[in-house]
Amino acid sequence: MYYNIHSRHIYEESPCESREAICSLCKSQVSFESLAYYCRGCGSHVHRDCLTITYPKIHEHTLTFIRREIYVRCDVCGREDKSIYYGCLQCDFIVHRHCIYLPKVIKITRHSHRLSHNLRINYHGDNICGVCREYVEARYGGYSCIDKTCNYVVHSSCIITFSVWDGKDLEEEPEPEEIDSEVDFAALVEIDAKSKRHFSHEHDLLILDMDDKEEIEQVCQACILPIEFGSYLGCKQCDFALHDVCASLPRKMEHAIHVHPLTTMNYENGFFTCSVCNQRSCGFMYKCSQEDCGYKIDVKCASFAEPFHHSTH
Template sequence: MTTYHPKHFLESDLHPDFAGAKKCVICEKWISTRPNHLYCRPCNLCFHKECSTSLMENLTIDRPVTHEHTLTFIRQKNSFNCVACGMVVANKEMNFYGMYEINMYGCLPCNFFIHRDCMYLPKVIKLTRHSHRLFHTYQVPDHNTKCRICYDPFVCGSGGYICSDKTCDYKLHSQCATRKEIWDGKDVEREPEEISNSEDVTMKFSSLEEVDGKTLRHFSHHHDLIRLCVNGGEEENKRVCQACILRIGSNSFLGCKECDFALHDTCARLPRKMEHLFHRHSLTLEVDMMNIKEGFFRCSKCERESCGFMYWCCQEECDFKMDAKCASLAGPLYSETHKHPLTLLDYGARCYECYECPFSLDSKQATLPVLVKCNYDIHPLTLCFGRHIMCPWRPFSCEICEIRIKPDYPDYEDLYGCFDCNTLVHVECAIGKYPYLKPGHTIKLNGFEIEIASNSFSRPICHACHSTCQDKLVFKNKSSAISFCSINCITSS
């Protein structure tokens, strides 16, 4: 028996079948060596010997940084809420400890209870998703407000992180704010805060420079740019934005009179350095794919390949990359495909949800162009999501591939449609499998130097899978006559 587990005798020998398959209930690490543990057969619980010893030596904490009185370890099942995070059982304990609440310390006279891990929460943090520093408090004011990450309410009397700016109502649960994908792990309490005018910061990292009233200069291009309007001409319709590689479909854009360089207004204003809620570190803008070994990249957010502008993380251990379309997203998201604002509910789920109706988007859907032009219809086709389509004519097929469309759960498909002409096409048929790669660009992959070409007229046979190349783009080897239908086929050759 131990002070931690007084009900049963603990064995020092674990059944061979359990070796390497049990976790210590104190530190949550795998028990790999048999002589280094204690085992309770009735409870089917394992402990490292040193963890049990360490816990016995820390049954009381005399001078905790979180409270003015001595804190006592509570070993029985309890229903006390942690003052730091507001939870009875911390997220990381919930699945493994079951009925055991082993990491709670308390001061009974003060009704103060706290998880052992929550004692060491950082006092001051800076997140990329908010412009101000956040301070930890054991009493969140106005607990009826919601956490700005998970959008769940605060437990009355619980702690959390609040904004250092008194005019800002930004609040986060302790455990939401310190998740490893959101927080960079730094307590900035002792670090001086950079106090600067927001306009100065914007100018410092701005990509655009105004030359005169009509002329602008973008750091990615050697010619000056002017604001142009889409005139509907054939050449204008083929023009693409160099940042996101999508067609220029807006009424006005920034264009070069000396060459075909063009940028959407929103893409042109993307800063050279930014903090984004999709990543915990600062991101730097790369505009030249010649600096990328393969000549293209895969966005870590939407997982699409792109040869446009790329935001990348400078941290050595981090390989995060993001394309221009995902970089333009923010929370809440105001999408033309839905009448209500959409909230980024959870980072891991990569999902935007509407709190007013059952509507949601992932980041791949959120970055799709709302309107596209198609040879099969005189009108622009509008993006519509299969689970929300109310279509009077069923069954129906895609106008391009002629495969029947599945609008019903769980097989529904996202579509582009013209409901005046009863035209529907699959998203991939309308914009292609690689909407952010452009014809004429060269990539290097698997020892091949590949030119990306339009597949409008020819339908070559893929060298790898031996099927007809059906997509809008085809990948042609520069040193031979072989072609590939996809990047996967290039890498598998």
């Protein structure tokens, strides 16, 4: 049996004769001597099961591989490009192969809530993508916040293109329980009107003002930058000092710069190299909460918010 999959190539069903054959659709290996579709003209292989896909999460009908090269907008992501397409003629539904298996529920560090995938994005305000900052068309699919009062949306393609997702589909996983008390995780605790306690130091810190000091040589232990003016937190028993901003940084954060949550620690074993700016520092660092991830960033890089607004641009 012959199938005209490409406009200029003929595919026939035959046993695979190569131990290194790769399916041109799913990009996985074709088992040696297994039945597959083979083009003698270009030498490409296709799994039998890859010609049609049944996946009710994306569409209720069986999707068929479109054998000709076409340029149409994918009904899931809204993009038009040279890619592998599948379609349902009954519904006039066209989708990229890689969009068929998009996760249903995800969590990205750019947003505080989980996001769910929808085949049609409802119009909410300006519909600006939280990743690329461009418009999200309401008639195509994308991700929106599970909180109905939140207007946060993201292009489906941006989740993959910009690597902002940790690869986990949370559809079957319950929401994590909210922390009863934030005090245990607060970086800074107020003792009284004049003193505070920071998790990284054993002594109470006083609220001081650099403008009142004759000595101006003071270095922040978090960012390792000089404290030159204004108020700061300083220790009367030693030379420990912190900028007000650095002292108020949270012990745990989700940052757009990394796909996993981060926890802060006082790095006491010498220098470390920031994974963002590649600079060495002996101040505080934020470390990835995943044990198998060696991601570290310094306080300066962690202090930037996304999107970053600057008066010069």
